[in-house]
Amino acid sequence: MQQFQVDLTNCDKEPIHIPGKVQPHGFLVSVSSADLLITYISQNTGHFAGMNAQDLLGKHINELSIALNPTAPAEQLSQLLSVGKHNKSFENINPFGIDINGQAWYIIINPSGNQLVMEFEPAESNLALDVQKVIGRSVTEILSGRNLETLLTNAAAEVKKVIAYDRVMIYRFNDDGHGEVVAEVKNDDLEPFFGLHYPASDIPRQARELYKINLTRIIADVYAEDAPIITYQKDAAPLDLTHSGLRAVSPIHIQYLKNMGVASSFSISLIAHGELWGLIACHNYSPRFINYKARDAAKLIGQLLSSALEYRQDEEDTEKLQQLIAAANTVSGNLKNYGNLQEALVAGKTTIKDITEAAGAAVIFNNTITTIGNTPTDEQIADIATWLQANMSDAIYYTNRFPEIHTAARAYSNTASGIMACSLSKDLSELVIWFKPEQLTSISWAGKPDKPVEKGEDGLLYLNPRQSFEAWTEIVKHTSDRWSNEEVSAVVKIREEIIYAINRKANEIRLLNERLQLAYEELDTFSYTISHDLRTPLSSIKSYSEFLLQSNTSLDDNARRILGRVVNGADKMNLLIQEILNYTRVGRADVKYNKIDMAALLKEITGEVMNALNPPNLKLVIGDTPNIYGDQIMITQVFTNLINNAVKYSSRANPGLVEVKGVVEHNETIYSVSDNGVGIDVNYFSRVFELFKRMDNVKDFDGTGVGLAIVKRIVEKHQARIWFDSKLKVGTVFYVAFRNL
Incomplete structure (x- = not known):
């Protein structure tokens, strides 16, 4: 061998389980379980048997029994083996006492594959x-x-x-x-x-x-000196000891x-x-x-x-686990009582940090980092999150030597030598991370732990055991206290609670969105129906009023003035109804994207607006007109409203100036419509796009307060953006940014 x-x-x-040798204070004999023939034997057996151990190979175990003690029954060992085989265990037999050359010995028997290994050792x-x-x-x-x-x-x-x-x-x-x-x-x-x-x-x-x-x-x-084990079988496998x-x-x-x-x-x-x-x-x-x-x-x-x-x-462990689980249960209760996840985890008396023995913790949720206790900076936490996103294969990850794994972490090893992280959403990189600080540890080794090596005759380097056992001290850096099984168990529990809370909140939001969508559709239908149905009686009111004015010559001036107001009111209401219908149509309509020739569109719109309003002393300038993609009818409504407002509110300036132009920036085409009109009070900025909202300084101008609400709705349906800059008595600029397809 x-x-x-x-x-x-x-x-x-x-x-080391097949050394091919035994310690010399005893000897070993192994027999085939099937026929009790000796297949392996230690060479020192011959010393006790009074014969060459080699000569016993292949012989029945009874021959060894006779050699060891001629006065004992020859079947002593074979019967012992048979009893153990029958019982399928040698536990009640070991050790079995026998006499060898007048001295007491023990036999200990153990199966090894298809072998029965008999070990003989002194009883003294x-x-x-x-x-x-x-x-x-x-x-x-x-x-x-x-x-x-x-x-x-x-x-x-x-x-x-x-x-x-x-x-x-x-x-x-x-x-x-x-x-x-x-x-x-x-x-x-x-x-x-x-x-x-x-x-x-x-x-x-x-x-x-x-x-x-x-x-x-x-x-x-x-x-x-150990005694070798020999066998007569050629190419036999070493005996498993x-x-x-x-x-x-x-x-x-x-x-x-x-x-x-x-x-x-x-x-x-x-x-x-x-x-x-x-x-x-x-x-x-x-x-x-x-x-x-x-x-x-x-x-x-x-x-x-x-x-x-x-x-x-x-x-x-149970005491520690109970403490950590109690903290986890408290935080779990916070998840039900707080509306905000981050507040639930860090705002209470018991926080997410307390479910471990960490010094600090961070919650990364909704693109926001919320921390408690002793933690790295937000920038460093973001670095850790990025590393975890690339290297975290399971829902839970922990190490007590993070700077040795991620070398960039050495810069903040004083707070994050140990980290434990649980993933809330891998796709969104949402995590909770706990931090343990560096614990500089002084370890006293029994001699320098590196084993020396020597080059052998074959050129290979071979290990040699250490010669010196004098105390050798090593300072261990970038290491924290270890994370215990109890801490891991508590984190596993709280992770499930957090995910349940997130899913519950998501379901609540989804249900609210469904209800809101239903209410929105019902309101849209109601608005359309009412607006459409009001047009018939309104037409009747206007027609009868006009008929009375034209056919009844006996009416005095006061009656005619009142009927005139009724007709004007009916016209204004008809205009408002038309605007509401336009608004609801936008909500119902689907966007049909096409390439729009903005130069032609703006020329048509400005011509119609200028003819309709006929403002005195006003200049309208059209600059660059890059094309955009959108719904032609809806985009026409957007620019008609914006240009109409710009011309209307600048008509009293002297001179009035309106400018429309477009510019391509990155992945957007941005159009601006600017005027030098009355401007918007900063206190009304938040209400500009609300339905039926008009500013105090434009009450002398005709309008319904619906036009900009329609513009906002159309822009959002195009997944575009709209905003404005304005200053009272200076003017206003509206910007609309369309995505480039």
Whole structure:
């Protein structure tokens, strides 16, 4: 079997579960599950069997049983294997005690694929006490800790009493795989490791995965030479020792322990919520072996401590989650009580910031940035939003080292080293973003975390374990406190509430728009019907009045004057009705876009207006007339009204001047109609385009107050713009901007 070499490219892939060797304090025999023939065997087995291990390959397990103890029944091992196979488990068998050369040994059996792996190790231990007798007292002492720190320290102290190693540490893994010593009990002559950090490469990913499967791991003597595993099968796959206690150790890790001066190590896994929380790591500075039962008892301590950790962690997490969810519920209530989304999120006593432990938050909604607490500037927040728009693939995004991911954020790392964002609408770039400030952290490593390398004979660079373990301090920048699962849960909840509130408001607006549209259509129909129906009786009133004036010679002057007023009033009302009909027709009509020859149109309109009004001493100038696209009839109404007003209100100037011209700017054609007439009072600016609104200074001029309302309606139907500038007694300029198609 080819030996695996660890270099810079594959350290994290070293197949430590198939080392091809076992530790020499015991020996290993693996048989085929089908026929119990020996297929793999460690070479040191021959030392205990009194024969060459190679000669046992391919033989039935009974032959090994006879070789190990001729006085015991030959079927002892085969019967043991058969019972385990029948029960489909060896849990109740392990460990099984046997006698080898007058000494007590344990057999531990574990399946491995189609193999049954039998590990033989001494029943004797270096411990001077019975672990199982003291385990109960130790567990009681451990669980007496009132907080997490005391709990861990008690656990380290009790494990040291039980297994009597020189140093016992509680080693906690961080999210990135690196570890920290969070509790320690040691002999007085040893330097402390408490608080030191160790890089993830010291216990690489595949090793951490094995710690989740094997809850204890012993290395009895780092200086002993491992025993190779041999097989008679040509090109056989290496034996999988995932569940093995005798499994040999990676050469890198062995050298690592030697460099630390450690001769023996023992570890107990701490599992919380199915993940490796940490290890109870035990070091001894001379070789030390503890047997299977002692290790099993120590494993019980680890399992109880794991349960306590899980409980304490759940207790703390639940309390924190309840606080954050309570804040989220309050903000959710604000969403129902406030009309404005931004106010609901930031204006109350409890705000969007309070649903996390962030220092500040920003709401980006309706193209507006609203902030609360300690946040970057609006320009920097816009930069973050742009980055999130391009890089945010899920509804929730968070990191505690944003400046390392987005280098532009280093400029504001003091406020936004950590960000969490939830998307409200990706298409509209609407977000809520929370910010955590930079936390400059001083980490004390057990030696510089970078592993040294050496060039091998093949020219490749190979990893070597660190030689020095003197404390090495590193200042970590551009990093904030981590976002907890509880904070993420609270953000997920509030996101759903905000989106629900937005959708509810959108539905309300849609319903109001539908009602408004219906009312608008009904009013339009009503206006058209009433205006149309009024024309008949109005015509009758005018006709009878004119008939009386013409046919009745007996009327006195006063009666004739009154009838004349009736006729004039009927004419004015008829004009007003016609204007209302024009206004309603605009609302009903569809825009039919065509290219309009503006030069010809303006010439026709100005001719008709000047003939109709015949103003004295007035000059009308037509400048450039670029063509536009629109509805010919409607555009005629627009310019007829604007030019008619300009001429009418300038007719008393001396001399009067009206100018009409167009200019093309970017994607618009802008026409202006200017005059030097009476002008508009600034107090009336907001009412110029309202229906039936006329200014006080034009009451002496004929008009209905409908013309500009018609103009405004037509312009909006063309998706164009209209505005004006005006000054009393100076004049007015109306501008109409049409989109270029």
